[in-house]
Amino acid sequence: MSNEAVLHTHSDAAVHEVHGDQSHEHHHHETFISKYVFSQDHKMIAKQFLITGMFWAVLGGLMSVLFRLQIGYPDATFPWLEDILGKWAKGGHITPEAYYALVTTHGTVLVFFVLTAGLSGTFANFLIPLQVGARDMASPFLNMLSYWFFFTASVVMLSSIFVETGPFSGGWTAYPPLSALGDASDGSKTGMDLWLVSMALFVVSSLLGGLNYIATILNMRTKGMSMTRLPLTIWALFFTAVLGVLSFPVLFSGFILLIFDRNFGTSFYLSDIFIKGVALPNEGGSAILYQHLFWFLGHPEVYIILLPAMGMVSEILSVNSRKPIFGYMAMIGSLFAIAILAFLVWAHHMFVTGLNPFLGSIFVLLTLLIAVPSAIKVFNWLTTLWRGNVRFTPGMMFAIGFVSLFISGGLTGIWLGNSALDIHLHDTYFVVAHFHIVMGVASMFGMFAGIYHWFPKMYGKYLNNTLGYIHFWVTIAGAYMIFWPMHYEGLAGMPRRYYDYSIWESFKQFTELNRFISTVAMIVFATQLLFLFNFFYSIFKGRKVTVLNPWGANTLEWTTPLRPGHGNWPGEIPEVHRWPYDYGKDGQEFISQTTPVGADESHH
Amino acid sequence: MTMFLTIAVVVLIFVVIFQIAKASEYVSVLKGEDISRKQNNKVNGFLMVAFLVLGLIGVWYCNKLYFGKTLMAQESASVEGARVDSMLWITIAVTGIVFIATQFILFWFAYKYQENDNRKVFYFPHNTNLEIVWTVVPAIVLTVLVVIGLRNWFLFTGEPPKNHMEVEVTGKQFNWIFRYPGKDGAFGKKYYKNIDDATNELGLLWDDQLGHDDVITTTMYLVKNKPVKLIIGSRDVIHDVGLSHFRMKMDAVPGIPTTLWFTPRYTTNEMKEMTKNPNFVYEISCDQMCGNGHYSMRGVIDVVDQEEYDVIMAKQKPKYLTTFPEKDPSKPVDSVKVAAKMAEPATKPIAKL
């Protein structure tokens, strides 16, 4: 089907070109609906993904503030909480049910809706056609559907918050039997049905998007744009899409079996269960099977989140160092290695489930192997800065912050990947610190870097720089203050997903620290609102962009008009003559990809 | 009211920040973008080193405050856990060095190579030798870590020494049930459909004679220096036996028994002295999300020496006898009834372990 779609659009694009040559204006008739709502323009779809993602980021962030209130101030009461949460905060005190619902929804929406849809949905849509030199995606229609499936998934997820028994509350990993049995927890009743429906819709959205990105990158590059002349953003988005297309269906199958177990009496995951005074008839199922299916997506998922950020950071570091990215081929090679290995390490999340020890040892080996391509990337980024001429645009600051966070979080992966250490650290706050730094915050930084860097192209305006700098410094300092001390809590054995530690002799020594962390979390959250304000204010009132190429970058998106219409280039699509990283070559500050190679140009 | 005030203050701060930001944008337009960019660059370049220095001080300070509250400051309470600790130290050393070096390079480069009109950028797209070095060196270091790790891993997951004792641990929402095999050293069979919360919380099959001396407790008693193998299961959802003082943990999965072994090396009383905490107890924390009471799923382990253990165990009555008091040989019973009871279950098939 996708083949057909591609072929179809090819001819379509050809027609566009002819049209474009004469005049851009008569294009087609655009109504408000077709321009802003059911738009098929990849740039508009990108903005839709971005703004929906922002909505979820605010909601998910707010949830973390609420549950951090409980952890930071377990004895205090907040009457206003009861006003907004009702029975979920009786007496101004968040209940355990509400706490777990908040944690679960926070995790789910941040991983999937913000950092998958909001991040790769936005930038894959925005950058792929612009940077490979295409008028739009291979199938603009499927692309539009991809957004609307995401939108529907969002609506369903949102509605689950309002059901009587509450949203799903068994953790974002949704392990059965807890997630399979309404009797095990109220959140596993209607809330879980809605969670599953929402996630199923989300998988469809990801697949539609991913197939489109792959088809576009492989088939619709402009003349001269060989694969090895692609910007690293595109390579990263390409591997991201491949990971998603190959692993989301496995998650989907896991969910289908779960739906069967929940509703149709099958026993895929259920066996030997006695709950609420009743012995269930199910025998012979394996609860571990779900974990394999889940983490077969779950691990690639962390790279689905991270790779687009890596790609954008590579691009932004190079542009603002005014220097080529160091080791372009090694960067592609390491992306490739990470993409392959991402499929071969999933069971490192399952070392203590009773996994066969020999199998466990293989996964230790493969997991620590991933650290090698990760190390290559870090050293290459550092070398890119070396002897450059660094401009601290807000985008650049976030890119540097990304590298710092990726180092900090990646190194603790080496601890966790070694099963004999994981047996001690698994499911403690150490894991929370690890994955928030390396995946959560780092990818958010990649996303911010991308927004600051491409905002001029998206909206024809600049974001306010001063607000950008404040945003950066508060966020990076805050992120470290929140997550760094959590390593210590983890090293004390403090388990994650606990509502209250006061009954525990072993874990109650951190009250002060927990309060500190919660306070910083609130400040950081408020700073994100500042960014949000900057974003929306600047769309309407920001300083206007007056030059085509404000950062002096080489890639194709900066050869489009200030506010490109549907089709991107009014005339012919430019031809590409070189790789995108000729910065500082032969004394020239930058040489756009569209500049033919000169006769006396040096070779590298 | 305080809520209102807080919001008002926050909004005020926002407005002030916004006004400053707006003003500085106007100024930068007036001054010319080039000049203001260069000024911003200087400020942020300085902040980069400032962040590096303050950050490293923060790392040190955090360690000063909290190291003593972690388990790193306590000796492992199990022989095997000591290996976890030593591995932890090696890993900290390796990753710590890399952490400091790379963070230093990152922020230092950012500062040092900030924009300067006189600098000519070094066109340096790749260098094969460098790239080989930083592929091979991490690979070697990681291999060493893997070898250390896997040796420990195979020890931990291998067979326990012959002289070990066994305890069965069963998780349920939201507490733990412990079973000892009794004098015969063997557990009787059980089947989950026999579970009855009032009389038979594990679903023991009474037609299995091996189970007649099995003892069920709510505290886990272990013997100092005697390896113990836990046989772990769950009655409902997945739980996890978290033993942070022993540096061990293992999931409790319904339908799939798992095992874990270790050797306690300090009694609870010795730990009270070593940690200078008179309230010290070995706690079992549930480490796998299991429902709304997950955070309260606490178990207690009492490590004692052999004599004390024998005394404690002598006082425990087998579950069979508490369920059928009439079978208790220490009490007079009607022998006919016993014979009838014993004969009857033998005809029932034993469905499952």
Ligand code: HEM
């Ligand atoms: C150097 C590379 C990395 C290694 C060796 C590594 C290793 C691990 C291991 C072994 C765990 C399981 C820990 C446990 O459950 O106790 C884990 C957890 C996790 N990691 Fe990583 N990781 C690496 C990088 C990343 C990256 C780049 C991301 C994200 C983009 C990431 C995201 C996560 C997440 C989300 C979890 C939590 C899973 C849960 O819910 O328990 N990791 N990592």
Ligand SMILES: [Cu+2]
């Ligand atoms: Cu993983």
Ligand SMILES: [Cu+2]
């Ligand atoms: Cu639990």
